[in-house]
Amino acid sequence: MKRSELAVFDAEDVRALLDYPSCIAVVREAMKALSLGETRQLLRTMIHMGEGRTFAQMPGALSDRGMFGAKMISVFAEPDNPGVRRHRGIVTLFEPVEGRPVCVADAEEITHIRTAAATAVATDALAREDARVLLLMGTGGQVHSHLEALPLVRPFERILIWGREPAKAREVVEAWRDRLPVEAALDAQAAAGEADVICTLTGARQPILFGAWVQPGTHVNVVGSSGPGPVEVDNALVLASRFVADSKASALDAAAEFLVAKAAGVVGDHHIVAEIGEVLLGRIPGRRNAEEITAYKSLGHAVQDLASAAHIYETHQNRNG
Known part of the structure; x- marks a missing residue:
C-alpha cells in the first residue's frame, strides 16, 4: 500500500477480516486497557434530529502512541418499522507516527460483531x-x-x-x-x-x-x-x-x-x-x-470499535504485504 492510500473496508470486507474469535480477543484486551487507563476516549456525543433520528460521534485513542480515530454513526428508525433502528456509519483510523488517516471501515458491521464479542x-x-x-x-x-x-x-x-x-x-x-x-x-x-x-x-x-x-x-x-x-x-x-x-x-x-x-x-x-x-x-x-x-x-465504546478497525487494517496489511 502506498503512503498516500487510504484503505476502505465495506461490510463484506469487515466480515472477511474480523472473525468472532479474533474480535473476542481484541475486545478483551481493549477492555483491560480501558480499565488500566492506557486508552483515551471521550463520552459519546449525540445530536438529536427529531424522533428516531440521531447522529453520534465517539472519538478515542488506543494509547498515547497507538492508533486513534473516531466512530461516527446515524441511528435512524426504519421508515416502515419505527421499532427497528439501524446503526449506519464509519470508523476512521489514524496511524500514530505522522497522524495520517489510514483506514475507513463500515461501522454498522463492526458494531454488530464487536458488540456480540463484548x-x-x-x-x-x-x-x-x-x-x-x-x-x-x-x-x-x-x-x-x-x-x-x-x-x-x-x-x-x-x-x-x-x-x-x-x-x-x-x-x-x-x-x-x-x-x-x-x-x-x-x-x-x-x-x-x-x-x-x-x-x-x-x-x-x-x-x-x-x-x-x-x-x-x-x-x-x-x-x-x-x-x-x-x-x-x-x-x-x-x-x-x-x-x-x-x-x-x-x-x-x-x-x-x-x-x-x-x-x-x-x-x-x-x-x-x-x-x-x-x-x-x-x-x-x-x-x-x-x-x-x-x-x-453494555454501552459500547470507541476503543472497542477502534481496536476492531485496527485489527481489520493490520490483517489486511499482513495479507497484502
Missing part, C-alpha cells in the same frame, strides 16, 4: 462455568451476531429465542436450527426461569425482563439500550444483581437501566461494582458464588 467476553468472565441454557431476547441483527459469539465461550445445550413478535423468533430459529440447538420461546417469564445466561437485545422502551423472573446464579447481559431513555430490565433486577459495566464513566452518564433505578432511589453510584476490564485484570472479583445474579451493562 457480550461473550463478559459472559466468559461472569457466567457460571456450568451454564448450559441461553436465552436471547430480541430478533434483530444482534441476535444473529450473539448466536455466532456466545457459543464460543460456553457449550450451550439449549438456546431459547424470544421476541415480541413470535413469528420473528421462529424465523431466527429456522435460520439457525442446522447449526445450533435453538428453539423458540413463547413465554418470556418461563424462558427466563430456565436460563443460565440471558441477553436482552431489543429496542424496547419499557422492561422486557424482570427481576422476579430471574433465578439465582443467572448471568444477564443488558445490551439493547445504548443511551438514557429506553430500558430493557426493571429496577428489581438492577438491585438484585452484582452490576458490572463496560465503563463506569459511561454507565453513570448513559446506562438507562441503572439511571432509572438510581433516580428511583433504589441504588447509588456504588452499585456499579466494577468495570469488566477490572474483572478481567483480577482487580475486582466478578461472580463470587454460584447463587449470585450478575449483570453486565
